[in-house]
Amino acid sequence: MAHDVKTELIALLTQARDSIAPASTIPVQIERPRDPAHGDFATNLAMLLAKTLKKNPRDIAQQLLAELPASPRILGAEIAGAGFINFRLATSTKTESVQAALKQAGDFGRSRLGGAQKIQIEFVSANPTGPLHVGHGRGAAYGASLSNLLSFAGWDVTREYYVNDAGRQMDILGLSTWLRYLELLGESLPFPPNGYQGDYVRRMAEQLQHAHGSKYRRSAAELLAGTPGLPASERADDEAKAQREAHLDALIARAKDLLGEDWHYVHQHALSEQLEDCRSDLQEFGVEFDVWFSEKALFDTGLVARCVNLLEEKGHIYLQNGAKWFRSTAFGDEKDRVVQRENGLYTYFASDIAYHLNKFERGFDKIINIWGADHHGYIPRVAGAVKALGLSAEKLQVALVQFAVLYRNGQKASMSTRSGEFVTLRELRGEVGNDACRFFYALRKSDQHLDFDLDLAKSQSNENPVYYIQYAHARIASVLKQWSGAASDWLEADYSRLDHPREQALANLLGQFPEVIEAAARDLAPHSLAFYLKDLAGEFHAWYNAERILVDDAAVCLARLALAGATRQVIRNGLSILGVSCPESM
Numbered sequence: 001m002a003h004d005v006k007t008e009l010i011a012l013l014t015q016a017r018d019s020i021a022p023a024s025t026i027p028v029q030i031e032r033p034r035d036p037a038h039g040d041f042a043t044n045l046a047m048l049l050a051k052t053l054k055k056n057p058r059d060i061a062q063q064l065l066a067e068l069p070a071s072p073r074i075l076g077a078e079i080a081g082a083g084f085i086n087f088r089l090a091t092s093t094k095t096e097s098v099q100a101a102l103k104q105a106g107d108f109g110r111s112r113l114g115g116a117q118k119i120q121i122e123f124v125s126a127n128p129t130g131p132l133h134v135g136h137g138r139g140a141a142y143g144a145s146l147s148n149l150l151s152f153a154g155w156d157v158t159r160e161y162y163v164n165d166a167g168r169q170m171d172i173l174g175l176s177t178w179l180r181y182l183e184l185l186g187e188s189l190p191f192p193p194n195g196y197q198g199d200y201v202r203r204m205a206e207q208l209q210h211a212h213g214s215k216y217r218r219s220a221a222e223l224l225a226g227t228p229g230l231p232a233s234e235r236a237d238d239e240a241k242a243q244r245e246a247h248l249d250a251l252i253a254r255a256k257d258l259l260g261e262d263w264h265y266v267h268q269h270a271l272s273e274q275l276e277d278c279r280s281d282l283q284e285f286g287v288e289f290d291v292w293f294s295e296k297a298l299f300d301t302g303l304v305a306r307c308v309n310l311l312e313e314k315g316h317i318y319l320q321n322g323a324k325w326f327r328s329t330a331f332g333d334e335k336d337r338v339v340q341r342e343n344g345l346y347t348y349f350a351s352d353i354a355y356h357l358n359k360f361e362r363g364f365d366k367i368i369n370i371w372g373a374d375h376h377g378y379i380p381r382v383a384g385a386v387k388a389l390g391l392s393a394e395k396l397q398v399a400l401v402q403f404a405v406l407y408r409n410g411q412k413a414s415m416s417t418r419s420g421e422f423v424t425l426r427e428l429r430g431e432v433g434n435d436a437c438r439f440f441y442a443l444r445k446s447d448q449h450l451d452f453d454l455d456l457a458k459s460q461s462n463e464n465p466v467y468y469i470q471y472a473h474a475r476i477a478s479v480l481k482q483w484s485g486a487a488s489d490w491l492e493a494d495y496s497r498l499d500h501p502r503e504q505a506l507a508n509l510l511g512q513f514p515e516v517i518e519a520a521a522r523d524l525a526p527h528s529l530a531f532y533l534k535d536l537a538g539e540f541h542a543w544y545n546a547e548r549i550l551v552d553d554a555a556v557c558l559a560r561l562a563l564a565g566a567t568r569q570v571i572r573n574g575l576s577i578l579g580v581s582c583p584e585s586m
Contacts, residue, residue, distance in 0.1 A: 005073050005093055006030065006515065009041055012069050019067040020060070021049055030087075032512065039078070039086035040094075040508065046083040057083025094504055095495035097511030101566035102490055109513045109573055113521055114155030120359060121147050123370035124282065125162040128274040129173045130198055132281050133422035134415070135372065138450060139401045140425070141441035141579070143370045144287040145526035146399075148577040153521035158364070161289045162355060165271055166296040167348060171252045172196060173274070174267035178255060180205035181216060181266075182223075189220040190230065192248050204273050208266065216266060218258045227251060281426055285434060286579040298354045304346050307354040307389070308339050316388045326353075331384025334377075353385040360391045367395055368524070373402045373447065399524055404441065404450040413454065432457040438579040439466035442530045460586075462541075465534045469571060470583055472537040472544075476568040477584040479549050483561060490562035497559040502543040506563060509539050513570050526578060533574045540567050 013028045030043045046061035053060055061079045068077070073093040080086050101108045123143025126136045143159070151157045164170070176196040182189065184205055191197075208216065227250045231240040256263045275292075282288070298304050308324065311317050316327050322342030326349070329336050339350040359367050371378070379398050386393045406413040406423065415423055429437050436457040443465065444450045462468050480487075498507060513532070520528040549560045572582050 005089060005096075005511075006041065008071065008073065009087060012071060012074075013043060013045060013064065015069055016064045016067040017045060017049070020063045021053055024049060024052055026052070032515075033086065036505070038080065040089045041087045042080075043085050043087075044083070046079075046085060050083070061085050089508070091499065091504065092496065094508045094511065095498050097513075098493075098495055098498070098507055098562050098566040099491060101510055101513075101569045102487075102562060105569055106573060106576075108569060109517045110152055110154075111514065111518050111521070112154040113518050114150060114153050116154060116156050117365040118158070118363065119150060119155045119366040119368065120158045120160055120362070120364040121150070121368045121370065122160045122162055122359075123147075124287075125164070126278065127164045127169050128271055128278055129169050129196060130274065131200060132278060132425040134406065134425060134428050134452070135401075135403045135422070137285070137425035137428060137437060138404045138441045138446075139370055139372065140282060140285060140287045141438050142399075142401055142446045142526065145438070145442050145529075145578050146368075146370070146524055148579070149517070149521055149526050149529065152573075152577055153517055155366075155521075158291060159289045160291040160293055162293050162295065163275065164295050165275075166294075166299055166351065168249075168252075170267065170271060172248065173201075173270045174263070175248075175252050175255050176201050177204045177208065177270045178216065178259075178266050179251075181208045182218070182220065184209050185214055185217050187217070187220045189224060192230070192244065192251060193233065194244050194248050200274075200277075204270055207273070208269060216259060216262055222258060223251065223254055225254075227254060285425065285429060286438065293355070293358075295351055295355070298351050298358065299346075303358060304351050304354040307357050308346070308350055310357075311339070311353075311385070311388055314388060314390070326381075326385065326388070328381045328384045331380070331387055333380045333384050337381055349381065349385075352382060353389075356382060356386055356396070357389060357391070360386075360389075360395070365395065366397065369396070369398045370446075371398055371400055373400045376400060397524075400447045402447055402449045404452045406452050406454055408454045435470070435580045436464075436466050439469075439530060442526050442578050445525060445527050465530070466580060467586075468541075469533050469537040469575065470580075471586055472540045473568055473571045473575075473582045474584060474586040475544060476540070476564045476571075479564055480561070480568075482550060483557075485558075485561075487565060489558060490565050493558040493562040494555050495559055495562070497556045498563055500543075500547060502539070502546055503560070503563060506536075506539045506543050506567065509536055510566055510570050513574070529574055529577060533571060533578075536567065536570060536574075540564075 009030055010028050013030070017024055017026070017028060026045070026048050028043065028045055030041045033039060033042045046064055047057040049060050050057045058079055061083045064085065065077055065079070073090055075088045075090045077085055077087045104110075121143055124132070124136055124140050126132055132140070147157050147159045173196055179189065179191055179195065180202050228243065228247050230247050231243045259266065308317065311326060312324070316330070317324050317339070318327060319325075323338050324340040325336045326339045327336055337349050338347050339353070340346050356367075383393050383396060386396055406415060432454060440452055440457050441450070456464055457466075460467055498504065516529060516532045520526060547560070549557070549564055551557050551560070575582055
């Protein structure tokens with residue numbers, strides 16, 4: 001197949017290079033020209049050797065071709081431009097991919113590039129304080145597709161979700177739920193503007209009341225006793241914001257005192273409900289995780305304290321105003337960071353450092369964090385902490401995901417509901433479907449802004465890329481149902497009968513699938529696969545519209561069925577990686 005011929009061509013060019021420049025170690029590189037008129041493969045080797053050999057690149061190209069061993073898989077070669085060499089494959093070489101796709105089926109395109117190295121991909125990791133929104137959805141789709149891609153390309157992938165179940169945000173959620181519960185019981189008190197406002201909080205409060213009645217009731221007077229008041233609602237200055245935060249913290253402390261052991265139950269109820277909602281949302285979206293890692297476990301096992309002690313022993317911690325600071329400026333950060341406050345509580349950054357230490361201690365060969373683009377400034381301090389601990393920062397890679405902007409009727413759609421909440425992933429899935437969500441999220445490089453056209457995602461037209469690709473699969477399925485033979489017969493087809501230019505182009509594109517997989521895996525770029533599948537569907541539709549498959553000539557019919565069957569298989573393999581279904585009819 002074409003993947004093998006690329007390797008063969010590199011070997012042949014290496015032999016030719018060694019013949020004319022024995023001392024040269026310049027690696028041979030070949031690529032597919034963008035314009036098919038320039039051949040199937042091209043190399044700039046002659047131009048790279050020009051400086052060493054002190055000759056005109058075109059003359060060197062002539063020498064390379066003279067020394068190039070013959071191969072029946074290569075039809076010919078020509079020199080172009082300043083010294084490029086363009087190669088054309090034999091017809092039989094192009095159709096090798098058809099038989100390979102049929103024989104290998106779901107394994108066609110699978111690679112050993114990763115060498116079974118252990119790789120951990122942590123993604124989504126949203127605070128379990130509310131429903132996942134459309135921004136989380138893009139991170140979920142990218143992380144899941146990337147995990148599938150790297151697994152297909154030979155890595156041993158662990159998919160992980162880091163659950164932020166410790167700290168202030170979870171306390172705020174617990175408090176918000178309890179305050180709504182008190183409202184249901186008739187207690188009148190002002191709800192803090194910086195608490196969680198969504199309807200989902202009211203639903204959790206209703207569950208609490210339904211299951212436990214008034215068990216957790218405390219009076220508003222008890223709760224507000226000694227609590228600092230709120231500033232006027234219209235004030236938005238820094239002092240007012242600080243007063244609102246102080247009021248919220250005082251309410252949390254007071255709630256813990258009043259509820260005692262019952263606070264843990266209320267807190268755990270809110271966490272469990274939101275975490276389960278998150279799990280089910282992601283599962284419905286086709287996104288699964290191998291590990292759900294608890295932030296709280298880092299504290300329970302003492303790893304956060306051990307981590308800060310390690311940094312202290314290595315001289316990277318200093319005391320200032322009673323707090324412990326990590327000297328992150330020594331590792332490229334813009335300022336030093338607090339890891340333990342003067343009250344003894346560890347910061348979120350401290351638990352993050354401990355989490356990364358845990359990742360390294362689990363023995364992964366590579367660690368990929370998928371973060372929202374707003375976390376860009378967080379990268380230097382985490383990478384610095386990894387270096388400070390004496391770990392290999394080269395093993396850590398952070399992939400950023402930009403937010404998705406929704407468009408409807410050509411206009412930017414509202415990203416939030418009337419209550420100020422973001423449009424949820426579940427709402428988006430309900431409107432356009434899982435397949436459109438997964439594919440549209442994968443259509444752009446993760447760190448590029450994504451304009452999500454809701455009308456296009458729902459349309460049944462050739463302009464809708466996911467519909468266009470799925471329609472190609474359904475068309476093939478329809479043709480194959482009309483044929484009465486066995487699929488095993490395709491392997492015995494005479495592929496030389498695939499002599500139409502469109503058939504050659506389609507077969508050649510099928511052969512590029514393994515190359516696309518490896519290139520996309522190297523670049524952490526599942527969007528490359530999405531583009532390839534769109535091009536493949538285009539080639540198939542062009543052929544289908546120009547030629548009949550079920551013709552009277554039995555040999556031609558069998559060869560065309562084989563080509564169609566191979567195309568169906570590659571579409572299946574590619575869409576499976578992207579988490580998109582392959583309907584048999586549409």
